[in-house]
Amino acid sequence: MFFNISAVEAGDEVIVQSFTFCASTHPVTYLGATPVLVDSEPDNWNIDPELLEEAIRERMAKTGRKPKAIVPVALYGMPYDIDRIKEIADRYGIPIVEDAVEGFGSRWKGQVVGTFGRYGVLSFNGNKMITTSGGGALVCPDAEAWQRIMWYATQAREAYPYYQHEAIGYNYRMSNICAGIGRGQMTVVNDHLRRHKEIQKMYEEAFRDVDGITVHGNPDERYDSNFWLCTILLDEKLRVKNEELAYAQAVSGAVGGAAGIVHGGGSLHTDCEPNANVEAMRVWLDQKGIEARPLWKPMHKQPVYKDVPAYANGVSEGLFKRGMCLPSGPCVTDGDVRYIVECIKDAIA
Ligand SMILES: Cc1ncc(COP(=O)(O)O)c(C=O)c1O
Known part of the structure; x- marks a missing residue:
């Protein structure tokens, strides 16, 4: 997972909206990092900006380091108050990774969610707004980020005639069959x-x-x-x-x-x-x-996350x-x- 140039590593913290499906928090855990869970505001059900700022301040005071990213979640499709979240994120210099998975096509002040943060995550799982049967997409800020991510997503192979590996990559690409289904689905979105x-x-x-x-x-x-x-x-x-x-x-x-x-x-x-x-x-x-x-x-009520900061x-x-x-x-x-x-x-x- 990449947030600009600074990867999330073991021991890091990432702020994640607590009111969500476990797929928002688990990737942080897979990396050996800790999700810091933040509760919601009552009107939109998404991450509460005041609590977000409190969490950032307290984590910085306790750990001496900034959380690596902020993950708001468009719960059931509802946009988060991105203006307030972005103002706080920018003030502390922390990138936003939008979990826009449930909010494909939702808009905040006319702009689609997933396009406000450094990255936006979309899902094309079978139950989503459109499907490729499984898989999803990452909205990237620029071609450089896209190149780097796709390089990692396709096993991080170095430029040699033979298979040379100097970083650990992943097999995270979408198959062409799934992508074909997705292109068809775009006609009905x-x-x-x-x-x-x-x-x-x-x-x-x-x-x-x-x-x-x-x-x-x-x-x-x-x-x-x-x-x-x-x-x-x-x-x-x-x-x-x-x-x-x-x-x-x-x-x-x-x-x-x-x-x-x-x-x-x-x-x-x-x-x-x-x-x-x-x-x-x-x-x-x-x-x-x-x-x-x-x-x-909510993730902060899940036994599996009973020991993480909330x-x-x-x-x-x-x-x-x-x-x-x-x-x-x-x-x-x-x-x-x-x-x-x-x-x-x-x-x-
Ligand atoms: C909020 C949220 N984030 C992430 C995911 C994960 O998406 P996928 O099923 O494509 O892994 C889901 C899936 O339902 C979700 O609801």
Whole structure:
């Protein structure tokens, strides 16, 4: 991973938004560096600039070194407040690497996310706005950076007629078959973006008058989310049918997506889990053939990151406990949305 010319190495620290999928933090860990986890602001759900600055100051005071990078995450497609993040990052001279994976096509003040930082990361995994079946892309600042990254991504071979290696490279290139699929997908990207936004609008309208359910929308006109996933919050007081049965049974399903990996669960509860009404709603919808999922569990609440520095304000934990993701995507029809909404309303006790 390269941030301008200074690579992240073992012992370094990288500031990462805590409210995210583990793929934002794990690359830092793979390098032997430490992710420093920073909580979110309540309106856009993304990295809180005030906490970010507090984290930078405190880490510098404690370690005598600057964090190597700042990784904001466009959660569920929602842009981060890049103006404030950039002002802080520039003031401390720390590069931004945008995890724009979920925000492909989202815009902040008209500019697409992934193009503000030193680098921007995109994913073309099967569940993303467009797919190449797997893999992604890195938005680079210039040709020099691109050359250097692609050199490392293709096993870092020196310029000799034979195979001479003076640095450790990686086999991280995208296959031509995947790239071909991606080129085809680029012809439908605008249709996909439009459909995700239409679905969001339908959910917003459907739940406008439903007490206890809030749809997470663009906080103001600076934000233009792609609404990769539509998300709702259930008020703690909202009573959902069969709530008393929530978490009564261990989950025994696949945990490895299409690979069908199963992994024995531990206890029925952890010390940080969605509220009973959210779990009851998830189960209710599941029984109706609708897959709804909890929000990402913040990294600072994950046992695997219990020992890393965290700057928490309770926002992401509170959202995680109340939130859920609803189906969205080009294959979700208007009729599907009506059915989902109807089932959710039916679930209210
Ligand atoms: C926020 C975030 N970052 C990174 C990734 C990783 O993307 P990929 O699946 O292409 O490795 C994901 C995947 O879902 C994600 O949600």
